Amino acid sequence: MIMVDIETLGVRPDSCILSIGAVRFSETEILDRFYVNVDAKTCKAVGLTIDPDTVAWWEKQPKAVRDSLLVDKKPLTEALRSFRMWIGSEKPPIWANGPDFDLVILSTAFDRIGQKPPWSFRQYRCYRTLTKMVDVPRPEVTGLNHNALDDAELQARHLIQILGS
DSSP: OEEEEEEESOSSTTBOEEEEEEEEEOSSOEEEEEEEEBOHHHHHHTTOBOOHHHHHHHHTSOHHHHHHTTTTOBOHHHHHHHHHHHHOSSOOOEEESSTTTHHHHHHHHHHHTTOOOSSOGGGEEEHHHHHHHSOOOOOOOOSOTTOHHHHHHHHHHHHHHHHHO
């Protein structure tokens, strides 16, 4: 299974992506991690959009979170190619805290660079829905809120707890 989280400059399906975080996990443990920061200029170059309200929201976030998005930014094409390679051809379930956000934005980005996403809509799994259906406390927060990898890992650790309950 894979848990995905992204950070963006908007909430529309065609929003610029700032970072992609993901973890591969089993029913008992985190197995592997993926993280990449994305150069928003390269997102804009393929027609992805920036929402001024989201930019204003980011300006209110802690400096450590904002600074983490500036480290080793990759062009969108390179970031998505790396993500595709990390996912591989296995086609596992792809979890997100609302696949109608993270996975739709990623799918739009893949489309804008002329590629199909490395998953089918049949693989989408909704972490948000599951957490509303069961009452298992979330694990302790580690890392930074609004860091795509830290958020993906926290969600996966919670899902592992849910699956084990």
